[in-house]
Amino acid sequence: MRFKKITPYALLAPILILYVLLIGGGLIETLKESMGYIPVLGLNTFNLDSYKEIFTQNDFIRDMLYSVYIAFVATILSTFLGIIIAYCFVTSRSLVIKSIVRKTLQMGLIIPYLYVVFLAMLLLSQTGFISRLMYNIGVLKDLKSFPELVFDKRGLGIIWVYVFKGTPFIALFVLNVMSKISSKYGDVAKSLSASGFTILRKIYIPLCSGAIIWSSCIVFAYALGSFEVPYLLASISPVPLSSRLYSLFINSDLSAIPKGMAMNVILLILGGTIVGAYAITLKFLLKGRRA
Numbered sequence: 001m002r003f004k005k006i007t008p009y010a011l012l013a014p015i016l017i018l019y020v021l022l023i024g025g026g027l028i029e030t031l032k033e034s035m036g037y038i039p040v041l042g043l044n045t046f047n048l049d050s051y052k053e054i055f056t057q058n059d060f061i062r063d064m065l066y067s068v069y070i071a072f073v074a075t076i077l078s079t080f081l082g083i084i085i086a087y088c089f090v091t092s093r094s095l096v097i098k099s100i101v102r103k104t105l106q107m108g109l110i111i112p113y114l115y116v117v118f119l120a121m122l123l124l125s126q127t128g129f130i131s132r133l134m135y136n137i138g139v140l141k142d143l144k145s146f147p148e149l150v151f152d153k154r155g156l157g158i159i160w161v162y163v164f165k166g167t168p169f170i171a172l173f174v175l176n177v178m179s180k181i182s183s184k185y186g187d188v189a190k191s192l193s194a195s196g197f198t199i200l201r202k203i204y205i206p207l208c209s210g211a212i213i214w215s216s217c218i219v220f221a222y223a224l225g226s227f228e229v230p231y232l233l234a235s236i237s238p239v240p241l242s243s244r245l246y247s248l249f250i251n252s253d254l255s256a257i258p259k260g261m262a263m264n265v266i267l268l269i270l271g272g273t274i275v276g277a278y279a280i281t282l283k284f285l286l287k288g289r290r291a
Contacts, residue, residue, distance in 0.1 A: 034261035041254055050262035067240040070155045071223035074162035079216045082170030086178050087200050108168035116161045117232050124149035124157055150233050157233040166219040173215035177208045209286040221275045241267050
């Protein structure tokens, strides 16, 4: 019996050791460089100057809160839409509609982020397709009347991209679990005059809480740490931390390496803490629905 319990861990040991060596070694090197220890550049002493410089910057807290705001709003919208789509898919009786919805979600999942960024520029900019269409049908007097949805301080274009990509991921993730729930629960609830929203809130969401939490946390973590989308669509100020970190990495000044590594460590710690808090809060809210 003991051998059977140990076997799964023994089978996972080779890949776990590899991950520990690669990721752990990278983290140690990042931590050393963030503390100013880079012998190749002639920096042979440990210090916390980079951390002090980052935390004394006036715009650091602002950029951090801006990053959390974008990730939180995008994740909440993606989670809500993903759950609704999954529930409509499960309760639909049309095989044709189910096939179209599943293929659409799969297509949205495999489209690269950079393609969606390009699509956002084509559709949502003040000279994009939507603004020109509204201008041609007489809704807008001029193109400048169209609200700024990309390169704006509210990050609406960035949020749109994350929602566009996050919704199919969460919907498919939740759908795989929700489709395995027996329809008898819903039939019994309907016989007791429960509405569709009540069935979703009281039956499907609690039973799919694990899938919702995990998929939502993955989307939140990616939106918080991804750099390419905010780097291409963010305004000049404020700037998400991930985008500012990328700017430090591509800086030709080698003396900026410790600062970049320090911000990398800070983003890792803050990101892990915020995602953990988000997961605990979401778990608490979903458990509360079971009462």
